[in-house]
Amino acid sequence: xxxxxxxxxxxxxxxxxxxxxxxxxxxxxxxxxxxxxxxxxxxxxxxxxxxxxxxxxxxxxxxxxxxxxxxxxxxxxxxxxxxxxxxxxxxxxxxxxxxxxxxxxxxxxxxxxxxxxxxxxxxxxxxxxxxxxxxxxxxxxxxxxxxxxxxxxxxxxxxxxxxxxxxxxxxxxxxxxxxxxxxxxxxxxxxxxxxxxxxxxxxxxxxxxx
Numbered sequence: 001x002x003x004x005x006x007x008x009x010x011x012x013x014x015x016x017x018x019x020x021x022x023x024x025x026x027x028x029x030x031x032x033x034x035x036x037x038x039x040x041x042x043x044x045x046x047x048x049x050x051x052x053x054x055x056x057x058x059x060x061x062x063x064x065x066x067x068x069x070x071x072x073x074x075x076x077x078x079x080x081x082x083x084x085x086x087x088x089x090x091x092x093x094x095x096x097x098x099x100x101x102x103x104x105x106x107x108x109x110x111x112x113x114x115x116x117x118x119x120x121x122x123x124x125x126x127x128x129x130x131x132x133x134x135x136x137x138x139x140x141x142x143x144x145x146x147x148x149x150x151x152x153x154x155x156x157x158x159x160x161x162x163x164x165x166x167x168x169x170x171x172x173x174x175x176x177x178x179x180x181x182x183x184x185x186x187x188x189x190x191x192x193x194x195x196x197x198x199x200x201x202x203x204x205x206x207x208x209x210x
Contacts, residue, residue: 096208112142114142160173191207
């Protein structure tokens with residue numbers, strides 16, 4: 001074999017070796033690329049897990065808010081109920097039922113006037129009411145036990161007197177202006193009375209003693 005032929009053979013072998021080495025390098029790169037893809041997929045999986053975890057805590061506060069709303073509604077109903085009960089109790093205690101019924105046809109009656117704590121109270125006889133000067137003013141009064149109630153005539157409306165329904169007191173019948181009649185109420189209770197000549201016209205009254 002000549003020197004020229006030997007050089008050509010060596011060149012061919014060298015080129016073949018370089019080609020195999022290059023192929024091996026390409027295979028390695030491809031392997032690394034696959035590994036990279038796998039890592040990428042793993043990272044993508046991690047991202048998916050993170051997104052799922054974010055949704056779970058977001059739902060929890062929403063549930064808590066709903067519970068709070070229910071609590072507020074219950075509180076409002078309780079408040080409404082309390083207000084209603086308190087009002088009814090106060091109104092029913094203002095005027096005894098027997099007094100309201102007895103004075104139901106009295107024109108100037110609008111409730112019991114509170115005079116508790118006073119030693120003496122004056123009621124006008126012949127005040128305006130019931131179609132003329134045919135009323136006691138106030139028509140109903142609340143006093144403390146031991147209070148002296150004095151009825152004072154104003155001289156209007158004709159002859160009047162003060163007569164207790166239970167017979168515990170009775171004044172004389174008179175038209176005199178300035179005339180007075182007094183009675184001290186020692187025991188608690190509701191005392192009703194009337195003017196004998198004008199009872200049918202609504203000239204009635206009451207003293208509620210505490």
